[in-house]
Amino acid sequence: MDSRFNSSSETSRNKCAACFRQFNRMEHLVDHMRTSFHSVHEPTCGICQKHCRSFESLREHLIGPLPKLECARIFAVRGCSLCLAVFDSPNSLRVHRATCQLSRPVAAYRMFNSGTYDDLIHFECGRTRAPRVVAASCKMVGGGSDGSLDLCARVCLIDESERIIFHTYVKPQIPVTNYRYEIVGIRPEYLRDAMPLKQVQRKIQDFLCNGEPVWKIRSSGGNARILVGHGLDCLGLEYSQHMIRDTAKYPPLMKTSKLSNSLKYLTQAYLGYDIQTGIQDPYEDCVSAMRLYMRMRSQFHAVEDYPMASEAPNQNNFASWRQNELERMTPEQMLETSRSDYYCWCLDAKRET
Template sequence: MDRAQESTESLRHKCAACFRQFNKVEHLVEHMKISYHSPHEPICAICKKHCRFYDSLREHLIGPLPKAKCAKQFSERGCRLCLKVFPTTEQLIYHRAACQSLTPLPPVKKEQISAIALDCEMVGGGQDGSLDLCARVCLVNEEEKVLFHYYVKPPIPITNYRYDITGIKPEHLMEAMPLKQVQETIQQILYNGEAIWRIRLKGGKAKVLVGHGLDHDLQCLAMEYPTHLIRDTAKYIPLLKTSKASNSLKYLTQSFLGYKIQNGTRDPYEDCVASMRIYKKMRNQDHYQSACLSATKFVSENAVYSRMKQKDLEKMSPEALLHISQSDFYCWCIDSRSQPT
């Protein structure tokens, strides 16, 4: 019975990334075409299994039903924040001091991109107070220094200050900055003081914009920003839930930075700092394979697969299939290597 089972297992075709098994090699090839496995995925440092999300990797290592072998080694030598595993407990102890540090990471080099984090606090407008209006905005740089932090005067009357959440009172907005002036100031900061038309027509360098739920913040500011320069921690695929829904900034900060935020009224500076630290942590990942070095843009389809014949793909080993597979999202680790175009 055992030999028969071993024979059956040996005939099955196992994905070198997620370890899923298939009866036929063509099914494995089809799986690789649509899975987009790549070095940019969260990977278990012990068994080398690829996971789509960090939530999945946490379940694999420290969840209710973890992989026993991996969980044992991780409990002895693993960091619960970055999920890395170290050769010795001494190295783990040394690493924890840096991983759990609340001080900002070193700034990037001059030839690398620089980022600015943005966060807004909303009050309510409309008859029932459900319409979100920006009443406070904050921008910080990579060193977590405040570049802009002002109250904003909404263009229509406020019907709900949402004080329990925002801490904003009517007197705070008596001398608030008009929305139009806020827009102009933010644009000057993000576009390095250059005219927007010059940036768009002549390719000037603008800052990377970091935040959580930036679509909503920009909408409330009545602003637009180039999509390729936005780094949204609410949309970054590895940070999503296993259900592909967005994790809250509060959860991400607790899980990846090791401290709590939003314990009382919300402070946009605190949220800016949290999103910036998460972004820099993701950006500083050192993924293996030379493919990372040459990829300045993510590939929306597995182009190598589309160029090769099916019969040639079926002759390849699972490891070779993984080697030619490409990511379907822009990994932030590429930001540490080159300016996106």
């Protein structure tokens, strides 16, 4: 009987303080912590404090097909289905919902069918850092013999206030064989005298760099601007990855299914409205990406001197030569030592204050 009790106690002691997985031996928990990168930046249940790898996992924990029953019961009364926060009372939740669920932006594509709108000239290099963050989106037409090759044909940029600062149609480098009018609303005459792709890329890149050489751009303290979007690879920009915030690649927003990670799905799940219901408008996509970024950026997480696992002071936290020392630590102590393996967007706000 004593041995059974000791075995149960040992298993309970080897319970991860973040995701609550239990391990038969302490060394197995240490191995788990080496690869899990649990940290204060992970989406966390406001009821039981379980850490999840993504908001989709947290959503399943709270309101999925097989949720944790106690958490689901409380969340049904005091939880926001959009940001997944839990409040002290149903009344606090009602007040919160008025600001959490956003309205769909007014479609802008009819305003700019005539050509280019360029407000970038008002932001001269070095004169001002504002806007600090811009969102970009582009719409594609088809090239190649079967029209399946994506070609950038329209670009839009907005600032943090969701104001359009640049819009243009883009002349593809090869002939268009499918204008995809029913999807993106682009006609041949819109591209006839449009700005060449290389010129568009150069204008946007110069604006983003804000007077700094690309190779000198650093993640904080410079003049370069943060670029937000969903699937930004299609723009073909040569820009510092430190300054790109792509909602299609951000771990807390990702899921294995490509469809579920689309901008349309993310907007419906985390902002509470639908997009791309008719002719797709790049302005609407820009606004959705910017709002998702601002929602992720506004999260409150504990301040850490070195928040990334890749930073030098953290590189030996779970080194193999520390095995004996780590096995003597409690799960809570190991969690305090663990750091994130991705850049949390809340750090953008902290570094500007």
